[in-house]
Amino acid sequence: MICLLTALVVVFSAFISSVPPTVYCRYEPNWDSLDKRPLPLWYDEVKFGIFIHWGVFSVPAFGSEWFWYSWRHNKAKAYVDFMKKNYPPGFTYADFASQFTAEFYDPDHWADIFEASGAKYIVLTSKHHEGFTNWPSNVSFNWNSMQVGPKRDLVGELATAIRKKKDIHFGLYHSLFEWFNPLYLKDKANNFTTRYFPVDKSIPELYEIVNSYKPEVIWSDGDAGDWRYWKSPEFIAWLYNDSPVKDTVVTNDRWGGVSCKHGDFWTCHDRFNPGHVLPHKWENCMTIDRGSWGYRRNTNLNTYLNTGELISTLVETVSCGGNLLMNVGPTHDGRIIPIFEERLRQVGQWLKVNGEAIYGTKPWSHQNDTVTKHVWYTSKKNSAGSIDVYAITLEWPTTAVMQLGAVTATTQTQVTLLGYPKPIKYRQDAKGLLIGIPFIPINAMPCEWGWTFKLTNLKNQYNY
Numbered sequence: 001m002i003c004l005l006t007a008l009v010v011v012f013s014a015f016i017s018s019v020p021p022t023v024y025c026r027y028e029p030n031w032d033s034l035d036k037r038p039l040p041l042w043y044d045e046v047k048f049g050i051f052i053h054w055g056v057f058s059v060p061a062f063g064s065e066w067f068w069y070s071w072r073h074n075k076a077k078a079y080v081d082f083m084k085k086n087y088p089p090g091f092t093y094a095d096f097a098s099q100f101t102a103e104f105y106d107p108d109h110w111a112d113i114f115e116a117s118g119a120k121y122i123v124l125t126s127k128h129h130e131g132f133t134n135w136p137s138n139v140s141f142n143w144n145s146m147q148v149g150p151k152r153d154l155v156g157e158l159a160t161a162i163r164k165k166k167d168i169h170f171g172l173y174h175s176l177f178e179w180f181n182p183l184y185l186k187d188k189a190n191n192f193t194t195r196y197f198p199v200d201k202s203i204p205e206l207y208e209i210v211n212s213y214k215p216e217v218i219w220s221d222g223d224a225g226d227w228r229y230w231k232s233p234e235f236i237a238w239l240y241n242d243s244p245v246k247d248t249v250v251t252n253d254r255w256g257g258v259s260c261k262h263g264d265f266w267t268c269h270d271r272f273n274p275g276h277v278l279p280h281k282w283e284n285c286m287t288i289d290r291g292s293w294g295y296r297r298n299t300n301l302n303t304y305l306n307t308g309e310l311i312s313t314l315v316e317t318v319s320c321g322g323n324l325l326m327n328v329g330p331t332h333d334g335r336i337i338p339i340f341e342e343r344l345r346q347v348g349q350w351l352k353v354n355g356e357a358i359y360g361t362k363p364w365s366h367q368n369d370t371v372t373k374h375v376w377y378t379s380k381k382n383s384a385g386s387i388d389v390y391a392i393t394l395e396w397p398t399t400a401v402m403q404l405g406a407v408t409a410t411t412q413t414q415v416t417l418l419g420y421p422k423p424i425k426y427r428q429d430a431k432g433l434l435i436g437i438p439f440i441p442i443n444a445m446p447c448e449w450g451w452t453f454k455l456t457n458l459k460n461q462y463n464y
Contacts, residue, residue: 029237031262037240039264039281042169042216043250045360046120047318048351049217050344051173051285051327053125053293056132056149058332059096065294065329068093068130069179097132100149105334107161113336114168117344118351120359121169122162123219123325126155126209131178135212139204150334159213169248171217172209176202176256177224192229206235214244220254227256252283265323273313277321277363284317285325288343295329295337304339307346308394308449314347314358315392315450319376321363350447353419356380357390357452364389365460371405371432382456389455390418396451397437405432412457419446424453 027033057065062082064070071079072093083091114122127133127140135155136146145154155172162170177197178184184197209215218239220232227233232255240246253263260268266282273284287293288310290303305313310326317324326347328340351358361378364387369375374394382388391404408428415424415435425436435453445451 027237027240029231029233031233031258034233034236034240035262037264040216040248040250042248043121043265043323044281046169047323047358047361048117048119048314048347049121049123049169049171049323049325050114050117050119051123051287051293051325052330053128053173053295053327054154054330055125055128055134055294056093056096056100056130057128057294058330059099061295061297061332063296063298064292065128067294073179093130094143097143097148100132100145100332102145102150102152102154102332102334105150105152105154105157105330107157108164110158110330110336111161111165111168113341113344114162115165116348118348118355119326119344120167121171121217122158123171123173123217124155124158126172126174127178127205128173129175129177129179129222131175131181133205135209137205137208139201139208155209155213159215169216170213171219172213172215173219173221174206174209175222176220176230176254177222178202187225187229192225195229195231198230203231203235207238210239210243210245210249216245216248216250218249218251220252223254223256223259225256227258230256232256232258273317273320273322275316275320276367281323282321283323283325284313285327286313287327287329288340289327289329293327293329295331301339304343307343307350310343310347311350311449312394315376315394316368318358318361319363319367319378319392346448350449353447354392354450354452356418357392357454361390366406369404369406371403375402375404377406386457389458391453391455392450393453394450396445400437402435402437403432404435406460407433407455408459409433409455410457410459414456416454417446418452418454 027037053065057067060067063079067079070076071083126135131140131143133140133144135144135153137144142148145152159170162168181197181201183201187194187197236251239249239251243249250264253259253261253266255263260266264281266280267285271284271286272282288305289299290305314324328336330336357378361380364377364379366377376392378390379387393402409426415426417424422438424438427434
């Protein structure tokens with residue numbers, strides 16, 4: 001990392017003492033330098049985003065978004081039988097593309113749903129491992145959403161719709177490799193000593209989407225081979241130094257064998273939820289449909305996480321310093337099915353009451369309570385400079401008192417329940433803080449799933 005003083009500021013700072021010199025840093029294309037870049041502040045503040053897996057795999061909508069690979073490479077019996085039963089001999093995966101129609105795709109409606117969910121960023125699949133690009137890529141001839149299928153720029157339309165909303169950041173997922181691309185298979189056969197695929201296809205796509213759509217998240221995936229093959233540090237250095245989003249963009253850690261090692265935030269593996277604080281910002285990317293990232297027709301109600309499970313995952317993730325990226329899979333014709341929409345809107349209803357305990361928070365000295373294990377903590381500095389602690393209980397107490405073993409009160413401590421108008425009684429004893437649980441009729445409860453007790457002026461504030 002090389003930091004330079006701008007010439008203009010250097011010249012005039014001696015004359016204008018109130019204007020401190022501004023330092024601009026250029027990052028070198030190596031991990032040591034790139035890892036020194038500070039995380040843009042917005043990403044840690046927002047806590048909650050929506051992942052969207054959408055592509056040609058949404059047409060068969062069977063099994064998962066790995067349909068092509070499961071059918072043609074693994075020759076999994078369920079997929080082979082499905083194709084024999086429902087499609088004529090000789091039908092290829094490419095034939096699905098014309099059926100990827102998106103006739104009901106209304107990006108403004110999607111944006112309304114995402115806004116109602118309380119999410120503060122979205123990450124749309126620009127290209128999955130199948131190689132089909134959801135934008136008119138110059139290096140994906142006749143295998144993109146403008147030339148076949150929707151005949152629309154799916155990425156560009158959603159970018160425009162999201163930017164009409166306040167405080168939602170737009171991001172893009174991009175797969176580095178493609179299962180069956182001849183250039184990639186040639187490199188793989190050469191043990192990745194040649195670089196036909198990244199030079200001619202994958203890396204040019206990354207420059208295209210950044211320059212065209214200015215995403216503030218680049219969520220890389222499919223990092224077969226290692227970072228030297230992809231020359232990931234060279235691209236990321238450009239992203240941080242010279243791209244149109246250099247000051248705000250964040251990247252994950254899937255750039256070729258560096259998961260949980262490098263990147264602005266770590267994803268480590270799908271549904272990563274360590275249950276404790278890590279020394280680096282991280283993200284839990286997970287799915288509402290337990291078994292698939294893309295939409296699938298062969299599912300049932302039990303496959304979908306219920307709203308309580310989603311809120312529990314959000315609370316546990318944020319308590320440990322992570323962001324939650326919650327995935328939905330639209331249909332081939334562009335719909336977010338009602339069960340996905342319901343789940344997102346219900347999470348949003350919960351955040352309207354409890355968002356104070358989520359957005360802009362930091363991990364506290366304890367993540368879950370020492371006695372009442374279904375209580376998780378977050379914290380936030382208030383306007384007076386002290387720390388407010390939020391105790392989020394994932395189960396409404398069945399007794400008149402809830403014990404918090406991790407908390408020590410003072411004579412100035414106050415306890416409130418977010419969404420409830422009256423103060424909450426408490427007392428301190430040797431076992432911890434004992435909170436009196438008010439009787440609240442079911443129809444008057446502040447929310448349905450998780451309840452937040454706000455604790456102010458504690459003895460153990462844990463100043464971070």
